[in-house]
Amino acid sequence: QVRLEESGGGLVQAGGSLRLSCEASGIIFRRIVMSWYRQAPGKQRELVAIIGSDDTTNYADSVKGRFTISRDNAKPTLYLQMNSLRPEDTAVYYCSAASRWGQGTQVTVSS
Numbered sequence: 001q002v003r004l005e006e007s008g009g010g011l012v013q014a015g016g017s018l019r020l021s022c023e024a025s026g027i028i029f030r031r032i033v034m035s036w037y038r039q040a041p042g043k044q045r046e047l048v049a050i051i052g053s054d055d056t057t058n059y060a061d062s063v064k065g066r067f068t069i070s071r072d073n074a075k076p077t078l079y080l081q082m083n084s085l086r087p088e089d090t091a092v093y094y095c096s097a098a099s100r101w102g103q104g105t106q107v108t109v110s111s
Helices: none
Strands: 003-007 010-013 018-025 034-039 046-051 057-059 067-072 077-082 091-097 105-110
Touching: 003 091, 018 034, 018 091, 018 105, 034 067, 034 077, 046 067, 046 077, 057 067, 077 091
Parallel strands: 010 105
Antiparallel strands: 003 018, 018 077, 034 046, 034 091, 046 057, 067 077, 091 105
């Protein structure tokens, strides 16, 4: 059974940083493409960042240069380091793999 559990969200001032984590189980983590999505109130869920099994990465234009996705296959855990946060980054952030989703973690950025 695939299980994804996010943590690390919270309230932060604009310009601050947060690191999200997603612990995975029930999958061969090192072989799986992993991604972070987010959904703001009243908006559709959008892709934030994606990392391949070979550690290649891709980012939404809105977060390039500020967010970094990474993975630790030994743990196995997915991360999202978020720097220079903006109020428009406020959303519920979800980890995704193998067409499954975690429960999400709330990130709120105050101006």
